[in-house]
Each structure stands twice: as C-alpha cells, then as structure tokens.
Amino acid sequence: MEIVIRFLQSIAPVFLAHGIVGIIAFCVRLYMQGGKFRKQTDETGKVAIVTGGNTGLGKETVMELARRGATVYMACRNKEKVERARREIVKETGNSNVFSRECDLSSLDSIRKFAENFKKEQRVLHILINNAGVFWEPHRLTKEGFEMHLGVNHIGHFLLTNLLLGVLERSAPSRVVVVASRAHERGQIKVDDINSSDFYDEGVAYCQSKLANILFTRELAKRLEGTGVTVNALNPGIADTEIARNMIFFQTKFAQYVVETILRPLLWAVMKTPKNGAQTTLYAALDPDLERVSGQYFSDCALAPVAPAALDDQMAQWLWAQSEKWAKIAL
Numbered sequence: 523m524e525i526v527i528r529f530l531q532s533i534a535p536v537f538l539a540h541g542i543v544g545i546i547a548f549c550v551r552l553y554m555q556g557g558k559f560r561k562q563t564d565e566t567g568k569v570a571i572v573t574g575g576n577t578g579l580g581k582e583t584v585m586e587l588a589r590r591g592a593t594v595y596m597a598c599r600n601k602e603k604v605e606r607a608r609r610e611i612v613k614e615t616g617n618s619n620v621f622s623r624e625c626d627l628s629s630l631d632s633i634r635k636f637a638e639n640f641k642k643e644q645r646v647l648h649i650l651i652n653n654a655g656v657f658w659e660p661h662r663l664t665k666e667g668f669e670m671h672l673g674v675n676h677i678g679h680f681l682l683t684n685l686l687l688g689v690l691e692r693s694a695p696s697r698v699v700v701v702a703s704r705a706h707e708r709g710q711i712k713v714d715d716i717n718s719s720d721f722y723d724e725g726v727a728y729c730q731s732k733l734a735n736i737l738f739t740r741e742l743a744k745r746l747e748g749t750g751v752t753v754n755a756l757n758p759g760i761a762d763t764e765i766a767r768n769m770i771f772f773q774t775k776f777a778q779y780v781v782e783t784i785l786r787p788l789l790w791a792v793m794k795t796p797k798n799g800a801q802t803t804l805y806a807a808l809d810p811d812l813e814r815v816s817g818q819y820f821s822d823c824a825l826a827p828v829a830p831a832a833l834d835d836q837m838a839q840w841l842w843a844q845s846e847k848w849a850k851i852a853l
C-alpha cells in the first residue's frame with residue numbers, strides 16, 4: 523500500500539502540470555475561435571456563388587448558406603473533389619440546390635466560361651463570395667502568365683466579379699464578399715515588378731495579393747455607390763484548413779510526422795476550426811445590418827482597421843486600370 527501511495531505522490535505533479543497546461547490550452551483555444559455570426563436568417567430564394575467552396579473556409583461557408591436555404595454554386599477547379607464536397611453538403615443540409623461548377627481562377631477562359639454558363643442558368647445573383655486562394659506557391663504562372671498568387675487571388679476574382687456585376691446589380695440588394703487576410707498588412711504592390719519576375723518570395727507574393735484584395739474592394743465600393751451592390755473584405759483569422767499545403771513542412775514524410783506529432787497539438791490551441799474561420803465571411807454575406815455597408819474590412823465579425831497601404835486611393839485606381847488590361851476586360 524505504501525508503495526502505491528509513494529508512486530501516486532511521485533506522479534501527481536506530472537498530472538497536475540499536464541492538467542494546468544491542458545486547461546490553459548483549452549482557454550486559449552476558446553478565446554482564439556473569435557467572433558461568431560449568431561443571427562438566424564432565412565436565405566431561401568437567394569442565389570450565391572462561393573469560389574473555392576470545396577475545402578476549408580469555403581466549404582463551411584457553402585454548408586451554412588445551404589443550411590439557411592440559399593441556392594449555392596460552388597465554383598472550383600477540381601471537378602471530382604468539388605462533387606464529393608457537394609454531395610456531402612447536400613446530405614448534411616437536405617438542400618439539393620447546391621451545384622458544383624468548374625471555374626479555374628488561374629485561367630481567364632475558364633472564368634469567362636463559368637460566368638457565361640452561370641448567367642444562362644440563373645437570372646439573379648445575391649451573394650458573390652471571392653473565397654478561393656493560394657498560399658506559399660512555388661514560383662508558378664497562371665495560364666496567361668501571371669504570378670500565381672496575383673493571378674488567382676486577385677486577377678481571377680477581379681475578372682469574375684466584373685463579369686457578374688450586371689447580374690448583381692439587377693438582383694440588388696446584393697453583396698460581394700472578398701476573403702482577404704491580415705497578411706495584407708505586410709503587403710506592398712510592386713509597381714515595377716508586380717509579377718515577381720526579378721525577385722520571388724512566396725510570402726511576399728501572397729501578402730501583395732491580399733493587399734490587392736483590399737484595394738480592389740475599396741475601389742469597387744466607390745464604383746458601385748448607388749447601385750445597391752455592396753462589397754466588403756475580411757480577415758478570417760488563422761484557421762486549420764488545407765491552405766498551408768505547399769509549405770515545406772508538408773513536403774516530406776518526416777516533416778509531416780513532425781507537424782502531426784509536435785506542431786499540430788501546439789497549434790490546436792491557437793487555430794480556429796474551419797467552421798469558426800468562416801464566421802466573418804457569413805457575417806459579411808448575411809448580416810441584415812450590413813445591407814448598406816460597403817468598402818469596409820471586417821475581422822471576428824466586427825469592423826477592423828486596414829493597413830495604411832490599403833488606404834492608398836491612387837494605388838487602388840492604378841491597380842484597377844492595370845487589372846482591366848491584365849484580365850482583358852473590354853470597356
């Protein structure tokens with residue numbers, strides 16, 4: 523008996539330490555999950571498009587829109603993956619008005635085809651969510667030769683939005699939601715090397731594209747004044763999705779092992795679940811109080827300040843004019 527008591531006494535501090543660490547980690551996790559969009563809305567009769575809706579934040583966004591009765595188009599590059607996700611969403615929500623369509627944002631032709639077909643299928647569009655994104659891509663070019671972060675995250679969505687503006691205006695009140703990131707704070711629009719041809723860094727390229735997202739949002743909001751179409755950008759926070767698939771940690775078996783056994787348990791406390799990461803997108807897309815709010819930036823379901831570079835109106839106009847040329851938008 524004495525041995526048992528001594529043994530228990532010797533391991534008690536270890537259990538206590540683990541318990542305290544566990545409780546702290548749990549509290550940190552609760553705090554890090556951020557703001558929630560709790561208002562109940564009925565979206566029956568509304569039509570929405572979500573780019574990149576087959577994984578991560580996009581999938582959770584589609585799931586919630588479908589749960590609330592909306593007709594949702596998942597605009598994605600991977601046909602099979604998106605169809606799997608669509609079936610899962612239909613099964614879980616009971617809403618069969620969820621459609622998967624091919625739209626590769628790294629190809630202007632694919633975007634044009636998607637928009638054209640969508641307009642043949644639907645006469646209205648109330649919510650366009652520019653969610654898809656690439657992160658930490660090795661130096662690769664889109665079909666038309668743009669650096670991948672700039673091409674997919676900014677130019678692809680720039681073209682898609684412009685092609686859908688007519689239907690959005692006819693369907694007003696309607697909304698465009700741009701999923702940006704706090705990474706825009708470290709971004710810079712490299713006017714002389716926008717395509718990162720002279721110097722390439724994955725992080726710099728991502729931050730530039732996310733700054734472009736916010737400059738685009740602010741400029742579009744000005745152009746849409748009085749139309750009943752609003753556009754807002756947001757930061758979803760750090761969420762546990764597939765976004766980091768290209769980072770070095772995920773490239774080798776050993777690195778994956780380290781991530782899964784050491785990093786992931788540590789990150790568990792500080793990362794949002796995909797569902798919680800989608801809350802600010804849903805807030806921007808659905809909150810009735812935001813019907814007339816445009817040109818803003820949200821984080822954790824509330825207004826948030828943007829970096830000074832995102833307030834540069836001249837840069838926003840320059841980027842818009844360039845983007846029209848890059849996306850070959852006929853004026």
Ligand SMILES: NC(=O)c1ccc[n+]([C@@H]2O[C@H](COP(=O)([O-])OP(=O)(O)OC[C@H]3O[C@@H](n4cnc5c(N)ncnc54)[C@H](O)[C@@H]3O)[C@@H](O)[C@H]2O)c1
Binds near residue numbers: 575653760
């Ligand atoms: N997860 C985070 O921590 C985090 C933080 C800040 C911002 N974001 C932003 O949130 C958005 C969603 O990312 P996520 O975290 O859900 O990552 P994710 O990788 O799970 O989802 C990104 C989606 O974009 C799609 N996509 C990529 N290239 C595409 C292309 N060429 N054409 C069409 N679709 C394409 C992918 O297929 C995928 O469905 C992105 O814009 C990302 O920059 C995420």
